Amino acid sequence: MLEADNLECVRGERRLFAGLGFRLEAGELLYLQGRNGAGKTSLLRMLIGLLPPEAGEIRWKGQPIRSDEFRADLCYLGHLNAIKEELTPLENLLAAARLADEELSEDDAIDALEQVGLAGREDLACKYLSQGQKRRVALARLVKEKRPLWILDEPFVALDVAAVDWLAGIISGHLQRGGLAVMTTHQLVNIPAGTVRELRLG
Amino acid sequence: MLEADNLECVRGERRLFAGLGFRLEAGELLYLQGRNGAGKTSLLRMLIGLLPPEAGEIRWKGQPIRSDEFRADLCYLGHLNAIKEELTPLENLLAAARLADEELSEDDAIDALEQVGLAGREDLACKYLSQGQKRRVALARLVKEKRPLWILDEPFVALDVAAVDWLAGIISGHLQRGGLAVMTTHQLVNIPAGTVRELRLG
Amino acid sequence: MKDRFNLYRFASPATFYPLAGTLIPWFVALSVVFGLAGLWLGMLVAPTDFQQGEGYRIIFIHVPASWMSMFIYLIMAGWAAIGLAFNTRLSGMMAQALAPTGALMAFLSLWTGALWGKPMWGAWWVWDARLTSELILLFLYIGYMALTAAIDDAKRADKAGGLLLLVGVVNIPIIYFSVKWWNTLHQGSSVNLTKSSMAETMLWGMLLMAMCFWMYSIAIALMRVRTIMLERERHTDWVKAELLGKAGEGK
Amino acid sequence: MFKIISAVIGRDLKLAMRRQADIVSALFFFVIVVSLFPLGIGPEPDLLRKLAPGVLWVAALLATMLSLPRLFADDHRDGTLEQLALAPHPLGLVVTGKVIAHWLVSGLPLALIAPVLGIQFDLSADALVVLTFAILLGTPALSGIGAIGAALTLGLRGGGILLSLLVLPLYIPVLIFGAGAVDATVAGLGGEGHLSLLAALTFASLGFAPWASAAALKIALE
Amino acid sequence: MFKIISAVIGRDLKLAMRRQADIVSALFFFVIVVSLFPLGIGPEPDLLRKLAPGVLWVAALLATMLSLPRLFADDHRDGTLEQLALAPHPLGLVVTGKVIAHWLVSGLPLALIAPVLGIQFDLSADALVVLTFAILLGTPALSGIGAIGAALTLGLRGGGILLSLLVLPLYIPVLIFGAGAVDATVAGLGGEGHLSLLAALTFASLGFAPWASAAALKIALE
Amino acid sequence: MIHWNSFADFIAMGGYGFYVWGSFGLTALIMIVEPIVVVRNRKSTIARLKRQLRAETRNTAE
């Protein structure tokens, strides 16, 4: 489904990697590894089409990725949480869904927030949340997410132990439903289901 | 050396904790634990004197902490890296030392940067560094740090495995030299030396 | 097909670099020749203007500089369009190489205009349509340079700068006409460019000086673009060869 | 298409309401700048009447411009912009929505308060009407052109002031026709010509600006 | 004490140099705003000559103000401000250094370019000299007062425009004495009185502002 | 053929000397300084790039 061919990444004057390629099929997780600065984030941004690669090509279902169809299949979660500090967790979830052209009912959203352990904080503006709670709001998107391709940049950062386990479960469920995922993390996390393939940079 | 008595923390309308107290002596590490939103960051900001507690008192060497002497003994490292994106790692280190009224020679600074694995990147503006590399620049301060009290808020975030080990070593060394440290982290980290005391919030 | 191939070949820095290197001396020489001829005609031979006295001789700089400042912006916008359409690396470099010269030309136009205005109109500056447009043009140049300088990544700087140039070039006619209209609506002309019927020598002197400015601008832009090329392409083999081989001898 | 645009407008307006300060302060900036002039120049009514259209328009330009840096910056900093760029519809539509929301928050209030300020400068009733219309017609162009500048300077340090460098020269036609409309009315010539030119500028820039801005945003996200 | 102040100045100036755009753009903002007025008001030299002091001063106020939001914001966002507040010396000294650096980057250049703009408005040589002096004397007060506003609005959304709301009213005395000095010279009355009042304002605000700002910063950090 | 009677006349430019020579002078200055700056810039760039290149080749050789 997701193929990368002969990718090359140059940041500034540094060639981070070259000749990188992989294939990822339904139900598979690509676990990107590498030391700090190896180019993991850069690779992810290439895969979502925001950073044009210096050379090489990326295909989704056999088509180049610069298309609306690809983006309709993609769910990306970066370093940044993409939540508005002024809005409450609930408003954030609903607004994000509307802007991404997805259907999400209020009940579903409340349900998702409960799952990420934010019950009782739906109506508090996000600026008052702790580091980890903000991350949880961002992750709440994944609860109802049906899109097949998930790309997650260090999703476990700032989460406590319980939340890490919960998220690992969510990713497993996605893989079991035939989804694909690409993920980086420096923490040791056990994804219970699905085929995990590793790719080491640098 | 560092004592807290009967501390109470109220954020917004929520009482995060109350009646919290501890004593920390030379060579000891206080390892703060607790789920997301338990109030760890809030407690640390009380300990450094930026957030006035709702009730209770904090003393350093028997004196209340709102004094220049306390701050001369304190080294705090927060969520944020406190580095300037336009400056190079080297310039950042030197400027930080000058502003904190510390002596730091250029050689020492270069040496510290080499230790955190940024050799060869001393002259690259920090905005080009990866997430983990930026964190390493912030941590480079600790290499030459002689102040007795270290307060570290999630110092291991964004670090790769090698860097986590290195930092654990640095903290051990500090404790062995008779320093004190207060730290939070959600990752499992093994600090090889010194007395580790745990405090669980929430 | 063949044309396309050629376009891409010359737009590639590796071929353009040596080509520019051989062309520069010619443009410098032409510029000097035209300049000397123009000065000789304009300063030594041309007669006094019966309305403006000798002061009119500023025209031999003022008009070429004004023309160049406008042409250079158009040329930069042209390069920007090529760059955004075909994604050629050369275009951004050329635009960046031209900008400082364009800004200097705009500045010279203002400076000489001001020095001309004082004796002719009794004021260093009036808010006339032409003058105002030229000032705005200078701002546009500076905006372009500030923007590209603020972006560190060369490729991104080229794209953003190109976009700005195109937006600017769409706006220049609008700005020009709006300013013109604004001015004529307001006041009867206290400012009158009394166009004396020009003596033939004057005309020739002015044209020669304009040629001199053209050649100068081309030469200096080529010089600048060669440096930019080395800087940007330093990881390519041709630059390494250039640096290890003959670089340093020629300019 | 309209669904997306209205989703963006809805969200941005909600954010503006939540911040409160936003709407009120653009307005107060406008009021304060306009009121500074009599202080700097002196109180002669004749002089002030002559200045009024120019001063009001320059203040409107500056007030609009001041709110521009945050048009995309907040979304950029917190990662929302990435998500918008990854949504399965053209980014230009999103920008259109944001431009409209920006105008509703920063342009429209100016038009509503302008007559009051005009009275302070002793403008005639006719002139006040034309002034209001002119600001109503011209400010959307300011938001549109401004969006291009905001997108180009996104993420650059010193962006706010760089932005003004890029945008103010492009605002000049709006300023000239806007102030011209009022001036012409005061002089008894009728401001219709200027007003229709303003309308033309606004339409052109609203059609063109969102797509240019979207291209600039993609560059900023690379 | 001077060690700390000079360390802060040194760092801030280095940052300004690194960003390049900063210095140049505050200046060009000034130039552009000043040039907008004739476009809004019309080119009659007599009218413009009367306006010149007011317009130049209002533009100087705005240019200074535009660069204020970033006075502490960058340090706040990246955590440096916390570190500065935790350093073992009074925060007021740090702020003093930052205010001086701010003036060097944003006030001084205005004073240097002001005579050129004065020429565009056809001011006399005397008036030009007084104008330059007035701006030289007045801008430090703008930086000082501005620092208080910047500290108070730190970290608030919509801070930029809220800031202008707080600061502009406080700038009014500077505006009045500054423009007054030039006006008095043009009218042949001599501007010394105004200039000495300006100097007094500047001294007072430089002595007072850093400590008020430091207090405000501590609140923002809580 | 030459229009001027004396060199002093030429310098005086019929009373407009300041304005005419001010224009020509600054233009000449700019047209001399600009190429010098460009050439200098080029030389220092080449020197820097050479240094970097040498450092690079040394590193890879090791």
Ligand code: HEM
């Ligand atoms: C700062 C002041 C001035 C500026 C910015 C300025 C700008 C310009 C520009 C942009 C042009 C080229 C326009 C075109 O070819 O259509 C031009 C041409 C010219 N200017 Fe100026 N000018 C200034 C002052 C003056 C003064 C004071 C005079 C004479 C009294 C003057 C006389 C001319 C003449 C004769 C031309 C050539 C006209 C033509 O070829 O159509 N300019 N100027």
Ligand SMILES: Nc1ncnc2c1ncn2[C@@H]1O[C@H](COP(=O)(O)OP(=O)(O)OP(=O)(O)O)[C@@H](O)[C@H]1O
């Ligand atoms: N303009 C530039 N000049 C030089 N190097 C650059 C430039 N931009 C980025 N880099 C380098 O590219 C790398 C960025 O990599 P990236 O952010 O993808 O790392 P990462 O693998 O995600 O690291 P981390 O684990 O720390 O998040 C860094 O080594 C950085 O130094």
Ligand SMILES: Nc1ncnc2c1ncn2[C@@H]1O[C@H](COP(=O)(O)OP(=O)(O)OP(=O)(O)O)[C@@H](O)[C@H]1O
């Ligand atoms: N104004 C407020 N109103 C209500 N609750 C607030 C307010 N400000 C902060 N809080 C709450 O205070 C807590 C902040 O805690 P803090 O940031 O100290 O958590 P933490 O233990 O550091 O968490 P993490 O592990 O996620 O970093 C959160 O639960 C947050 O919801």
Ligand SMILES: [Mg+2]
């Ligand atoms: Mg990363």
Ligand SMILES: [Mg+2]
């Ligand atoms: Mg925390």
